[in-house]
Amino acid sequence: MKGSKxxxxxxxxxxxxxxxxxxxxxxxxxxSLGVICSFIVAYMFNDLLFGSDAKPGRVLLRAxxxxxxxxxxxxxxxxxxxDVFKRVMQPEMPINPQVIKxxxxxxxxLALTIFANSITLTPGTVTVDIDKDGTFYVHAIADEPxxxxxxxxxxxxxxxxxxIFDECRKWNS
Amino acid sequence: xxxxxxxVTLIMSVGALLMLTGSIGLLRLPDVxxxxxxxxxxxxxxxxxxxxGLIIYQVYSGHELVLDKVIVPAKxxxxxxxxxxxxxxxxxxxxxxxxxxxxxxxxxxxxxxxQKEESR
Numbered sequence: 224m225k226g227s228k229x230x231x232x233x234x235x236x237x238x239x240x241x242x243x244x245x246x247x248x249x250x251x252x253x254x255s256l257g258v259i260c261s262f263i264v265a266y267m268f269n270d271l272l273f274g275s276d277a278k279p280g281r282v283l284l285r286a287x288x289x290x291x292x293x294x295x296x297x298x299x300x301x302x303x304x305x306d307v308f309k310r311v312m313q314p315e316m317p318i319n320p321q322v323i324k325x326x327x328x329x330x331x332x333l334a335l336t337i338f339a340n341s342i343t344l345t346p347g348t349v350t351v352d353i354d355k356d357g358t359f360y361v362h363a364i365a366d367e368p369x370x371x372x373x374x375x376x377x378x379x380x381x382x383x384x385x386x387i388f389d390e391c392r393k394w395n396s
Numbered sequence: 397x398x399x400x401x402x403x404v405t406l407i408m409s410v411g412a413l414l415m416l417t418g419s420i421g422l423l424r425l426p427d428v429x430x431x432x433x434x435x436x437x438x439x440x441x442x443x444x445x446x447x448x449g450l451i452i453y454q455v456y457s458g459h460e461l462v463l464d465k466v467i468v469p470a471k472x473x474x475x476x477x478x479x480x481x482x483x484x485x486x487x488x489x490x491x492x493x494x495x496x497x498x499x500x501x502x503x504x505x506x507x508x509x510x511q512k513e514e515s516r
Contacts, residue, residue, distance in 0.1 A: 245471065304417070307438055311417055319504055320427070340484040340485065343437075343487050344440065344484055349432055350484075
Protein backbone atom coordinates (compact mmCIF):
# COMPACT_ATOMS: atom_id res chain seq x y z
CA MET A 224 0.00 0.00 0.00
CA LYS A 225 2.03 2.91 -1.34
CA GLY A 226 -0.40 4.60 -3.75
CA SER A 227 -2.45 7.74 -3.22
CA LYS A 228 -6.03 8.04 -1.85
CA UNK A 229 -7.60 8.73 -5.25
CA UNK A 230 -5.70 5.79 -6.74
CA UNK A 231 -7.21 3.59 -4.04
CA UNK A 232 -10.70 4.92 -4.79
CA UNK A 233 -10.43 4.33 -8.56
CA UNK A 234 -9.04 0.82 -8.06
CA UNK A 235 -11.88 0.04 -5.64
CA UNK A 236 -14.55 1.27 -8.08
CA UNK A 237 -13.10 -0.73 -10.99
CA UNK A 238 -12.91 -3.90 -8.90
CA UNK A 239 -16.44 -3.45 -7.54
CA UNK A 240 -17.97 -2.95 -11.03
CA UNK A 241 -16.12 -6.09 -12.15
CA UNK A 242 -17.49 -7.96 -9.14
CA UNK A 243 -21.11 -6.91 -9.82
CA UNK A 244 -20.90 -7.82 -13.52
CA UNK A 245 -19.49 -11.24 -12.70
CA UNK A 246 -21.83 -12.11 -9.83
CA UNK A 247 -25.16 -10.84 -11.23
CA UNK A 248 -26.81 -11.18 -7.79
CA UNK A 249 -28.23 -7.99 -6.26
CA UNK A 250 -29.11 -9.03 -2.70
CA UNK A 251 -27.51 -7.42 0.36
CA UNK A 252 -25.32 -10.38 1.21
CA UNK A 253 -23.54 -10.57 -2.16
CA UNK A 254 -23.22 -6.79 -2.57
CA SER A 255 -21.62 -6.35 0.86
CA LEU A 256 -19.36 -9.34 0.28
CA GLY A 257 -18.21 -7.57 -2.88
CA VAL A 258 -17.49 -4.34 -0.98
CA ILE A 259 -15.33 -6.21 1.55
CA CYS A 260 -13.39 -8.21 -1.05
CA SER A 261 -12.85 -5.25 -3.40
CA PHE A 262 -11.65 -3.05 -0.56
CA ILE A 263 -9.15 -5.61 0.74
CA VAL A 264 -7.72 -6.22 -2.74
CA ALA A 265 -7.70 -2.48 -3.61
CA TYR A 266 -6.00 -1.63 -0.29
CA MET A 267 -3.26 -4.23 -0.71
CA PHE A 268 -2.57 -3.98 -4.44
CA ASN A 269 -3.50 -0.47 -5.67
CA ASP A 270 0.17 0.36 -6.27
CA LEU A 271 0.15 -2.20 -9.11
CA LEU A 272 -2.34 -0.13 -11.12
CA PHE A 273 -1.31 3.32 -9.89
CA GLY A 274 2.40 3.20 -9.12
CA SER A 275 3.71 5.23 -6.19
CA ASP A 276 5.06 7.98 -8.47
CA ALA A 277 2.29 8.15 -11.10
CA LYS A 278 -0.64 10.52 -10.64
CA PRO A 279 -4.13 9.10 -11.30
CA GLY A 280 -4.73 11.75 -13.97
CA ARG A 281 -1.70 10.50 -15.91
CA VAL A 282 -2.92 6.88 -15.66
CA LEU A 283 -6.39 7.83 -16.90
CA LEU A 284 -4.84 9.72 -19.83
CA ARG A 285 -2.88 6.59 -20.74
CA ALA A 286 -6.01 4.45 -20.43
CA UNK A 287 -7.79 6.83 -22.81
CA UNK A 288 -4.90 6.69 -25.32
CA UNK A 289 -4.88 2.88 -25.06
CA UNK A 290 -8.60 2.82 -25.89
CA UNK A 291 -7.94 5.11 -28.87
CA UNK A 292 -5.22 2.69 -30.05
CA UNK A 293 -7.55 -0.35 -30.09
CA UNK A 294 -9.60 0.44 -33.27
CA UNK A 295 -6.42 0.76 -35.34
CA UNK A 296 -5.16 -2.53 -33.84
CA UNK A 297 -8.44 -4.27 -34.71
CA UNK A 298 -8.07 -3.12 -38.33
CA UNK A 299 -4.51 -4.53 -38.39
CA UNK A 300 -5.76 -7.83 -36.91
CA UNK A 301 -8.39 -8.13 -39.67
CA UNK A 302 -5.66 -7.48 -42.30
CA UNK A 303 -3.43 -10.08 -40.65
CA UNK A 304 -6.12 -12.77 -40.73
CA UNK A 305 -6.77 -12.06 -44.41
CA ASP A 306 -3.00 -12.35 -44.99
CA VAL A 307 -2.80 -15.76 -43.30
CA PHE A 308 -5.93 -16.89 -45.17
CA LYS A 309 -4.37 -15.97 -48.54
CA ARG A 310 -1.07 -17.68 -47.79
CA VAL A 311 -2.52 -20.88 -46.37
CA MET A 312 -5.20 -21.41 -49.03
CA GLN A 313 -2.90 -21.01 -52.06
CA PRO A 314 -1.60 -24.37 -53.32
CA GLU A 315 2.04 -23.15 -53.63
CA MET A 316 2.11 -21.29 -50.24
CA PRO A 317 4.18 -18.10 -50.84
CA ILE A 318 6.28 -18.17 -47.65
CA ASN A 319 9.92 -17.31 -46.97
CA PRO A 320 10.44 -17.59 -43.17
CA GLN A 321 13.21 -15.48 -41.65
CA VAL A 322 14.18 -13.87 -38.35
CA ILE A 323 14.82 -10.14 -38.29
CA LYS A 324 16.26 -7.88 -35.60
CA UNK A 325 15.55 -4.19 -35.05
CA UNK A 326 15.72 -1.45 -32.42
CA UNK A 327 12.29 -0.24 -31.36
CA UNK A 328 13.43 2.79 -29.33
CA UNK A 329 10.98 1.92 -26.51
CA UNK A 330 12.07 1.22 -22.92
CA UNK A 331 9.10 0.98 -20.51
CA UNK A 332 7.98 -2.55 -19.58
CA LEU A 333 4.32 -1.95 -20.40
CA ALA A 334 5.14 -0.19 -23.69
CA LEU A 335 7.37 -3.11 -24.73
CA THR A 336 4.64 -5.63 -23.78
CA ILE A 337 1.96 -3.82 -25.75
CA PHE A 338 4.26 -3.40 -28.75
CA ALA A 339 5.24 -7.09 -28.65
CA ASN A 340 1.59 -8.17 -28.48
CA SER A 341 0.76 -5.83 -31.37
CA ILE A 342 3.56 -7.31 -33.49
CA THR A 343 2.24 -10.80 -32.86
CA LEU A 344 -1.27 -9.80 -33.90
CA THR A 345 -0.37 -7.82 -37.04
CA PRO A 346 0.28 -9.28 -40.53
CA GLY A 347 2.97 -11.94 -40.96
CA THR A 348 5.11 -11.31 -37.85
CA VAL A 349 5.48 -12.94 -34.42
CA THR A 350 7.71 -11.62 -31.61
CA VAL A 351 10.33 -14.15 -30.54
CA ASP A 352 12.51 -12.35 -28.02
CA ILE A 353 13.12 -8.89 -26.57
CA ASP A 354 16.37 -7.60 -25.11
CA LYS A 355 16.44 -5.19 -22.16
CA ASP A 356 17.47 -2.28 -24.42
CA GLY A 357 14.38 -2.60 -26.62
CA THR A 358 15.87 -4.76 -29.39
CA PHE A 359 13.24 -7.01 -30.92
CA TYR A 360 13.81 -10.40 -32.59
CA VAL A 361 10.84 -11.07 -34.85
CA HIS A 362 9.95 -14.14 -36.92
CA ALA A 363 8.49 -13.01 -40.26
CA ILE A 364 6.72 -15.43 -42.57
CA ALA A 365 7.70 -13.68 -45.84
CA ASP A 366 9.67 -10.71 -47.19
CA GLU A 367 6.93 -8.02 -47.21
CA PRO A 368 6.00 -8.31 -43.48
CA UNK A 369 9.71 -8.21 -42.59
CA UNK A 370 10.18 -5.08 -44.69
CA UNK A 371 7.24 -3.32 -43.02
CA UNK A 372 9.03 -3.53 -39.63
CA UNK A 373 12.53 -2.63 -40.87
CA UNK A 374 11.67 0.89 -41.96
CA UNK A 375 13.68 3.90 -40.80
CA UNK A 376 12.60 5.66 -38.56
CA UNK A 377 10.98 2.77 -36.59
CA UNK A 378 7.63 1.68 -37.93
CA UNK A 379 4.28 3.33 -37.40
CA UNK A 380 3.22 0.76 -34.79
CA UNK A 381 6.21 1.48 -32.52
CA UNK A 382 5.33 5.18 -32.67
CA UNK A 383 1.69 4.51 -31.84
CA UNK A 384 2.41 2.24 -28.86
CA UNK A 385 5.18 4.53 -27.61
CA UNK A 386 2.82 7.52 -27.73
CA ILE A 387 0.49 5.82 -25.22
CA PHE A 388 3.27 5.96 -22.62
CA ASP A 389 4.76 9.35 -23.62
CA GLU A 390 7.90 7.67 -25.01
CA CYS A 391 7.64 9.29 -28.44
CA ARG A 392 5.76 12.23 -29.80
CA LYS A 393 2.50 11.69 -31.65
CA TRP A 394 3.25 9.33 -34.53
CA ASN A 395 1.80 11.41 -37.35
CA SER A 396 2.84 14.92 -36.31
CA UNK B 397 -35.63 -14.86 -40.90
CA UNK B 398 -35.24 -11.55 -39.14
CA UNK B 399 -32.22 -9.31 -39.85
CA UNK B 400 -30.54 -10.00 -36.49
CA UNK B 401 -30.42 -13.73 -37.27
CA UNK B 402 -28.79 -13.02 -40.64
CA UNK B 403 -26.13 -10.72 -39.12
CA VAL B 404 -25.37 -13.21 -36.32
CA THR B 405 -25.09 -16.08 -38.82
CA LEU B 406 -22.73 -14.06 -41.02
CA ILE B 407 -20.44 -13.04 -38.13
CA MET B 408 -20.28 -16.57 -36.70
CA SER B 409 -19.63 -18.07 -40.16
CA VAL B 410 -16.66 -15.75 -40.68
CA GLY B 411 -15.39 -16.75 -37.23
CA ALA B 412 -15.74 -20.45 -38.03
CA LEU B 413 -14.00 -19.92 -41.40
CA LEU B 414 -11.06 -18.27 -39.62
CA MET B 415 -10.80 -21.17 -37.17
CA LEU B 416 -10.77 -23.52 -40.19
CA THR B 417 -8.00 -21.42 -41.77
CA GLY B 418 -5.99 -21.70 -38.58
CA SER B 419 -6.39 -25.49 -38.55
CA ILE B 420 -5.45 -25.85 -42.24
CA GLY B 421 -2.42 -23.64 -41.65
CA LEU B 422 -1.43 -25.78 -38.66
CA LEU B 423 -1.43 -28.84 -40.92
CA ARG B 424 0.12 -27.36 -44.08
CA LEU B 425 2.91 -25.04 -42.91
CA PRO B 426 6.37 -26.63 -42.56
CA ASP B 427 7.68 -25.93 -39.03
CA VAL B 428 6.56 -24.93 -35.54
CA UNK B 429 7.31 -21.21 -36.07
CA UNK B 430 5.18 -20.86 -39.18
CA UNK B 431 2.42 -22.93 -37.61
CA UNK B 432 2.24 -20.48 -34.70
CA UNK B 433 1.60 -17.72 -37.26
CA UNK B 434 -1.54 -19.49 -38.44
CA UNK B 435 -2.94 -20.46 -35.05
CA UNK B 436 -1.89 -17.38 -33.09
CA UNK B 437 -3.58 -14.91 -35.41
CA UNK B 438 -6.61 -16.79 -36.71
CA UNK B 439 -7.69 -18.19 -33.34
CA UNK B 440 -7.79 -14.74 -31.74
CA UNK B 441 -10.14 -13.18 -34.28
CA UNK B 442 -12.08 -16.39 -34.97
CA UNK B 443 -13.02 -17.00 -31.34
CA UNK B 444 -13.76 -13.31 -30.81
CA UNK B 445 -16.11 -13.18 -33.81
CA UNK B 446 -18.00 -16.28 -32.65
CA UNK B 447 -18.43 -14.71 -29.20
CA UNK B 448 -19.46 -11.38 -30.79
CA GLY B 449 -22.20 -13.22 -32.69
CA LEU B 450 -23.38 -14.79 -29.42
CA ILE B 451 -23.41 -11.36 -27.73
CA ILE B 452 -25.60 -9.84 -30.46
CA TYR B 453 -27.91 -12.86 -30.39
CA GLN B 454 -28.21 -12.65 -26.59
CA VAL B 455 -29.00 -8.92 -26.57
CA TYR B 456 -31.74 -9.22 -29.21
CA SER B 457 -33.14 -12.57 -28.12
CA GLY B 458 -36.14 -11.06 -26.32
CA HIS B 459 -35.26 -12.00 -22.75
CA GLU B 460 -37.15 -10.07 -20.10
CA LEU B 461 -34.51 -10.09 -17.36
CA VAL B 462 -31.78 -7.46 -17.11
CA LEU B 463 -29.54 -10.35 -16.06
CA ASP B 464 -29.71 -11.95 -19.50
CA LYS B 465 -29.56 -8.72 -21.51
CA VAL B 466 -26.61 -7.05 -19.75
CA ILE B 467 -24.67 -9.38 -17.51
CA VAL B 468 -24.28 -12.39 -19.79
CA PRO B 469 -23.06 -10.20 -22.73
CA ALA B 470 -20.70 -8.39 -20.35
CA LYS B 471 -19.18 -11.69 -19.27
CA UNK B 472 -18.68 -12.71 -22.91
CA UNK B 473 -17.02 -9.33 -23.54
CA UNK B 474 -14.59 -10.08 -20.70
CA UNK B 475 -13.75 -13.40 -22.39
CA UNK B 476 -12.99 -11.53 -25.66
CA UNK B 477 -10.69 -9.10 -23.80
CA UNK B 478 -8.98 -12.08 -22.18
CA UNK B 479 -8.38 -13.67 -25.61
CA UNK B 480 -6.78 -10.50 -26.93
CA UNK B 481 -4.40 -10.36 -23.96
CA UNK B 482 -3.66 -14.06 -23.52
CA UNK B 483 -3.42 -15.34 -27.11
CA UNK B 484 -0.41 -13.25 -28.27
CA UNK B 485 1.36 -13.95 -24.97
CA UNK B 486 0.84 -17.71 -25.34
CA UNK B 487 2.02 -17.59 -28.97
CA UNK B 488 5.12 -15.67 -27.92
CA UNK B 489 5.81 -18.13 -25.07
CA UNK B 490 5.68 -21.14 -27.40
CA UNK B 491 7.91 -19.40 -29.98
CA UNK B 492 10.48 -18.45 -27.36
CA UNK B 493 10.46 -21.96 -25.87
CA UNK B 494 11.02 -23.43 -29.35
CA UNK B 495 14.01 -21.12 -29.88
CA UNK B 496 15.51 -21.91 -26.48
CA UNK B 497 15.50 -25.68 -27.08
CA UNK B 498 16.97 -25.05 -30.59
CA UNK B 499 14.13 -26.43 -32.71
CA UNK B 500 15.28 -26.38 -36.37
CA UNK B 501 13.72 -23.73 -38.56
CA UNK B 502 12.53 -24.19 -42.15
CA UNK B 503 13.92 -21.65 -44.63
CA UNK B 504 14.07 -21.59 -48.42
CA UNK B 505 17.68 -22.83 -48.15
CA UNK B 506 16.71 -25.83 -45.99
CA UNK B 507 16.41 -26.64 -42.29
CA UNK B 508 18.73 -24.87 -39.88
CA UNK B 509 19.09 -23.95 -36.20
CA UNK B 510 18.80 -20.22 -35.67
CA GLN B 511 21.43 -18.33 -33.63
CA LYS B 512 20.73 -14.94 -32.08
CA GLU B 513 23.90 -13.41 -33.57
CA GLU B 514 23.02 -14.39 -37.15
CA SER B 515 19.87 -12.27 -37.47
CA ARG B 516 20.19 -9.14 -39.51
